[in-house]
Amino acid sequence: MNIILVSERLPKARTITLGWPHLIASGMAMFGLVILLAGALNYGILRFAAELNIPYVREVLVSIQRQQQEKNQSYLQDNLNAMAVRLGQMQAQLLRLETLGERLAKLAGFKPQDLMFNEVPGRGGAPSSIPSQNLSLGDFTQQIDQLTRQLEDRGDKLGLLESMYTQESARKKMIPTKLPVEGGWYSSNFGWRIDPFTGQRAFHEGIDFMAEEGTPVFSAAAGVVVYAEFHPQYGNMIEIDHGNDLISRYAHASKKYVKVGDVVLRGTRIADVGRTGRATGSHLHFEVRQRGAALNPARFLQLPG
Numbered sequence: 001m002n003i004i005l006v007s008e009r010l011p012k013a014r015t016i017t018l019g020w021p022h023l024i025a026s027g028m029a030m031f032g033l034v035i036l037l038a039g040a041l042n043y044g045i046l047r048f049a050a051e052l053n054i055p056y057v058r059e060v061l062v063s064i065q066r067q068q069q070e071k072n073q074s075y076l077q078d079n080l081n082a083m084a085v086r087l088g089q090m091q092a093q094l095l096r097l098e099t100l101g102e103r104l105a106k107l108a109g110f111k112p113q114d115l116m117f118n119e120v121p122g123r124g125g126a127p128s129s130i131p132s133q134n135l136s137l138g139d140f141t142q143q144i145d146q147l148t149r150q151l152e153d154r155g156d157k158l159g160l161l162e163s164m165y166t167q168e169s170a171r172k173k174m175i176p177t178k179l180p181v182e183g184g185w186y187s188s189n190f191g192w193r194i195d196p197f198t199g200q201r202a203f204h205e206g207i208d209f210m211a212e213e214g215t216p217v218f219s220a221a222a223g224v225v226v227y228a229e230f231h232p233q234y235g236n237m238i239e240i241d242h243g244n245d246l247i248s249r250y251a252h253a254s255k256k257y258v259k260v261g262d263v264v265l266r267g268t269r270i271a272d273v274g275r276t277g278r279a280t281g282s283h284l285h286f287e288v289r290q291r292g293a294a295l296n297p298a299r300f301l302q303l304p305g
Contacts, residue, residue, distance in 0.1 A: 086144050093151040100158040176220030176248040176300050178266055180286050181209040181273065187283055190296040196280050205294035206249065206287035213254055213282040215273040220248050220286070220300070225262040225270075234285065235277025238270055248297075249287035252279045 188208035195202040219240055226247070227239035234251035238258060241247050254274025264270060275282045288297045 083144070086148065090144075090148060090151060093148070093155055096155055097151065097158060100155065104158065174221055174223065174242045174244075175246070176242060176288055176297070178218060178220045179209075179301060180217050180220050180248075180250060181211050181215060181284050182218070183211070183215075185210055190294075190298060197278065206251075206285050207297045209273075209284040209286060211273045211282065211284060213272070213274055215284075216269045217250055217253060217271040217273060217284055219264045219266060219268045219270050220288075222266045223248070223264060225258045225260055225264060228256050228259050228262075231277060233278040235279065236271065236274065237277070240264060240270075245291045247289045249285075249289065251285035251287070252277050252283060254282075 186207055187210040188204055190204060190207055192201060193204045194200070221240070221242050223240040223242040225238060226241045227237060229237065231237045231251070234249075236251075236253040236256055238250045238253065238256060239247050240250075250271055252274055253271035254276060255272040256270070257272075258264060258268075258270045273282055273284050279285075286297055288295045288300055
């Protein structure tokens with residue numbers, strides 16, 4: 001494109017040649033100027049819209065504000081829903097911890113109300129001189145995550161502790177520590193004595209409980225009945241296997257209430273006191289054996305059950 005300039009001040013006409021680069025640069029400059037003017041006009045309209053009181057502009061502003069409020073409301077609602085889900089999970093974990101705590105308290109011999117599981121722990125203190133700070137949403141989410149991890153960790157540890165307590169409680173219930181006869185007294189202890197039939201010195205492998213015939217005989221611990229027959233010397237005899245090669249023996253019974261294979265709990269009535277077999281009178285002969293060797297039953301009956 002050639003532009004010819006003619007003027008009285010010029011001695012001769014001047015020619016300006018514009019190529020494509022000049023035209024493109026001029027177009028871009030014009031386009032930028034239009035954008036700049038449009039932005040300035042838009043800013044002026046929005047800046048002074050309230051003072052100008054233009055209905056159309058006011059409607060546009062109200063619509064933009066409404067959309068922004070709806071967007072903010074939707075964002076807050078989504079965050080509240082997420083927090084509600086996390087809160088429900090934490091409440092479930094807290095309920096699990098309370099249940100575990102109550103069970104552990106019972107296993108340990110405490111009353112759940114003594115530990116005040118349902119009360120908020122006492123907290124207090126004077127206000128600090130350091131200014132308080134509001135929690136941001138990120139800080140709050142971080143605190144929730146940390147508390148959730150702590151609840152899960154405490155729950156796992158309490159579950160392990162409960163398992164250990166349960167195993168220990170079960171182990172104690174499998175040790176013959178309960179008196180097999182209530183109100184009975186020893187008529188013959190474990191150890192050497194004079195045999196009442198031969199008059200010779202003989203080793204007595206159990207304890208004799210003096211009691212009237214028909215007095216209930218209870219299992220000293222939980223276990224499985226492995227013998228419930230008549231024995232020439234022990235009379236009606238019952239043996240209970242408690243595991244770990246530990247067996248308790250009940251002899252001279254007048255009546256048996258269990259049979260081989262029965263599973264009995266600690267304190268189950270298994271027989272009645274009698275005088276069957278080799279006995280001078282009504283009593284219960286009680287033995288504790290491990291791997292076939294006789295142990296002093298008094299050592300077990302003195303243990304806390």
